[in-house]
Amino acid sequence: MAAPQRQRNTQRLWIGLFIPVYALCFGLLLDTVVRGRLYSLVEVSQPASRADFPRVIGLRADSVDGSDLEPGDRLLALNGADLHGVGPIGLSIRLATSDPNAAVRIVVDRAGNRRRSVLPVASRTAHWPRLLASLSFAVVALLLLRRARPSETVRAVAATYMCTALLLTCTFAGGAAVTYFSIAVHVVSLTLAVPLAVRSAWLFPNAAPPTTWFGRALPWPFALIGVLDASRFYDLPLPRHMGAVGVSILGLANIAVLVFLTARNYVNADPIGRRQIRWFLLGAYLAMLPPGVFTLLAAFDLRFNVALVISTGSLGFIPIFLLIAVGRYNLFDIDRLITAAASYTLLGGVLLIAILSAVPGLAYAVSGPMGLEPSLVQVGISVLLALILLPAQRRLRPRVEQVFFSERYALQQGIDRLLSDLTNCAAPRDLFVLVGERLGNLLRPESCVVYALGGQVYRPVFAHGRAVPAAFEALGPLVSVLRRRRTPLAAGHENHYGEQLSPFDHAALETLGVPVVVPVPGKQELSGFLSLGPKRSGDVYTTTDLALLGAVADKVASRLHSFDDAEVLRQSRAMQEALRRYVPGPVADQLASGHALDVGERELTILFVDMRGYTAYAEQRASAEVFATISRYTDVVSEVVNGCGGAVVEFTGDGVMAVFGAPRRLDHKERTAVEAAQRIVAVASSVDPEIQVGVGIATGPVYVGNVRSADRLIWTAIGNTTNLAARLQALTREFNAGVVIDALTWERAGDLRSQFTKHAGVAIRGRSEPQNVYVLPLASLSQNNV
Secondary structure, eight states: OOHHHHHHHHHHHHHHHHHHHHHHHHHHHHHHHHHTOEEESEEEOOOSSTTSOOBEEEEOGGGSTTOOOOTTOEEEEETTEEOTTOOHHHHHHHHHTSOTTSOOEEEEEETTEEEEEEOOEEEGGGGHHHHHHHHHHHHHHHHHHHHSOOOHHHHHHHHHHHHHHHHHHTTOOOSHHHHHHHHHHHHHHHHHHHHHHHHHHHHTTTOOOOOSHHHHHTTGGGGGHHHHHHHHHHOOSSOHHHHHHHHHHHHHHHHHHHHHHHHHHHHHSOHHHHHHHHHHHHHHHHHHHHHHHHHHHHHHOGGGHHHHHHGGGGGGHHHHHHHHHHHOTTSSOHHHHHHHHHHHHHHHHHHHHHHHHHHHHHHHHHHHHHTOOHHHHHHHHHHHHHHHHTTHHHHHHHHHHHHHOHHHHHHHHHHHHHHHHHTTOOSHHHHHHHHHHHHHHHHOBSEEEEEEEETTEEEEEEEEESOOOOOEETTSHHHHHHHTOSSOEETTSSSOSOTTSOHHHHHHHHHHTOSEEEEEEOSSSEEEEEEEOOBTTOOOOOHHHHHHHHHHHHHHHHHHHHSOHHHHHHHHHHHHHHTOOOOOHHHHHHHHTTOOOOOEEEEEEEEEEEETTHHHHHHTSOHHHHHHHHHHHHHHHHHHHHHTTOEEEEEETTEEEEEESSSSOOTTHHHHHHHHHHHHHHHHHHHOTTOOEEEEEEEEEEEEEEEEOSSSEEEEEESHHHHHHHHHHHHHHHHTEEEEEEHHHHHTSGGGGGGOEEEEEEOOTTOSSOEEEEEEEGGGOOTTTO
16 A cells, blocks of 8 residues: 555544544533532542541642641541542542532541531633633644645644643543543543654654654653653552652653754744744744733732633644644734734733732722722722833834844835835836835845836836746736736735736746736826745745835835826836847747747756855956856856757846757757756856856746747746746755756656766745755766766
8 A cells, every 4th residue: 555545544543533532522521611510629649548548638729718628637528428548539530420519528537636627629610711722722633634735744733733632621520430531531642742742843844754763762751741640630650749740850851852843943944934933933822821921820819710720721822823834824924923922921021010019009008098999999000001001012012023033124124214215216217226126135036027017018127136027918917907906916815816817927927936016006007016026035925025015016106106107108118128138049040040939838948057156256346347257157158058959048147047948849858958057067167266056957848938028029938847947956055066956857867867866855945745856966066077
C-alpha cells in the first residue's frame, strides 16, 4: 500500500476513534455541569489500609474562609456514610452522587476528639467554559485533518488538539464507573498531549521531522506527566508529594523545550513561517492572559476564584489562532494586532497595580467624608483610571511598534513622508517617479510598475525590477475590474484576481509576479494603477500595507487632478517612450525570414540569471563603472544564450530571462539550457572577479505570444513555469549553488545529470507541494572545467 494511502487510512482511524470517545466525554461533562455535581475543596490522603480513614493533608486557598478543618484531621463519615478505606477517588464518587443543593455533613476526628462539621465543596457548574474550549480544540483538529494540506505538522498538531480536547472534558463526575472513566481519560490524554505538543513545536510551521534518535526520543520522557499528575490528585500510584514535585519539574522542562523549539523555528523560518508563528503566539498569549490575571486577583480576594475557573474557557483561543496561522495568516496584520495587545497589556498592568495598591486606600479615605461604601468608591475610581489610561494607548502603540517591529514602523513613517512629498511634486513626471522609487525602496518588491492612461491604452510610465512592461486596453477586463474599485486588488485576500480577468491577463500578471494592483481613480476614468510584485523578503502584503497603498493612490489621484489633463497626457507619453525595449535577436531573425511567430501554449525551458549582491556592488562604485560592468555582463550572457540556441527575452538590470525552444524549436532544449547555465556561471567572473551569478531553470508549459508594450508588441513567454524558474534561481543563494533546476529538466539533461545533487521536498514559494530540485554547487563550476 502506498504511503499516502496508509496515511489517509490512519487519519480515518484517528477520526473514527476520536469522535465517539469525545462525544461521550463531552456529554458526560455537560451532564455534570447541568447537574452541578460537587467536588471537594479539601485534599485528603489515601488510607494506609481499609481499616483506616482519609486524613486532611491540605486545604485549597478558597476553602480556608469559614472552614474549621486542619491538616491531620481524619474524616470518619460523610452524610452518614462510613469512610473506612475511602481515599481521594472514593470521596470524589460520594460527592458527585450527593445532593448539590444540600450541605455535605462530615464527622471529623482530631486527636481523638470527634465532632461534626461541614466539608467545603464547590459545584462543577462553573466548568461550563471548559466545554467551549474543548469544542474549539476538537473542531480545529477535525478541520485540520479534513481540510488542511496533509503534512507531518498538520497531523502532529491535530493529534495534540484531539488529546487536549479530551483532557479539557475529563472533569466530569458521577458514579464509580463514570469517575474511573474520567480518571482514565485524564491520564491517557495528558500522557499523549504533552509529548505530541513537543513534536508539534518541533515541526511547526514547516520544519522537517527529526532525523536523529535524540530528536525522535525528545518528546516521550514528558509522557510521565500523566502518571505524575494522577498521583498529585489521587495519591496513587505514587505519593501525592512525589506527583506534585514531578509535575512541577516536568512542567518547567516542557515549557523550556517548547520555548526553545519555537525560538529555533522562528529564527529558521521564512517570513511567512514567522508570521504563522506570531499568530500562534498571540493566540497562546490571549489564552493565558485571563487565567493569569484572575490568579493574581484571587491571591488578594478569594471571590475571584470563580472567575478564575471560568477564565479557562479562554484556552479556546489557541486552536482558533493556529487555524488562522495555517489557513489565513494574511487575514489581518498580525504585527499590528501584537502591537495593540502589547500596548493594552502595559496599560492594563499599570491599571492593575494601581487597583491593587493605591485604589483601596484612596477609596477608604474618600468614602468616609462622602458617606459612601468603600467598595462602590473603589469601583468608581478604577473606572475613572481606566478612562484616563485608555487614550494613552494611541501614543504608546507607535513606540511599542518601533521596538518590536522596526520595519513596520519604518514603513509607516516612510509612507507618511511620501504623502507629504507628493504634495510638493510640480509635474506629473515627478509624481510618477517619486511614487515608483519610494514604494520600491520601502516595500522592496521584485517589480514595481506605474501605469498611466495614454489614448485608449494604459502603458507603463515607470518600471523597476523583473517586469515585462505590458500595456492593457482601456476597455479590457483588468481595467474594467480596477475602474469599479477604489481599494487595492490583492491576491490571497478576500478580493483577489477572479474569473473576470481573461486567461492571458491573468497569466501576464502572474508572470510579472504581481500579487497587488492599486487603482488610481480619476475624475471620470481610471487615471492609472500601480502593480507591485512579491516582496523580495518573501513576506506577504498585509492589510496594513494595502491600506497604506490605498492612501498613496488617493494622494496621487488628488495631485493628478490639480494638473492640466493635456500636460499629464504629454508627460505620460514622454515617459512611455523612454521605456521602449529592443526586440530580442532570435525574434527579429524569425520575422526577417518571413515566418510568423508562434502564439499559444508550448513546452519550453526557461532560464533565469541573477547577479548576487548587485545592490551592495553598485553602492560601492561610480555609476559609470556599474553601467560598464552591467553592459559587459549582459553581453557575455547574451552571447552564451544565443550560442546555445536560446533567446534572451528580458533584461532587468542585473537579471536576464531566456527561453529555449522558442521562437525556433530546439532539440534537447533542456540539456542545452543546462549547458548554457554552466557556461554563464563560469564566465561571469571574467567580467569582474567579484561577480557571482545564480541560474534557475524550469521546463513546462508556457504561453508564448505578444504583450503590448509602451509603443509596440513585445514577444515573451509567460506562465507558471516562468515563475518556477525565477524561484529556483532564488534558491541558489540558499544552497550556495551555481545552478538549480527542476525535476523535468534534470530528467532530460542527459549526461549532465550526474553533476547535480538531489534535494527532496524543498518548499518553493508559490507552490502548494514541496518539490524535488537538483543543485549544482558553485565549487564545481569554473572556466577551466566547463
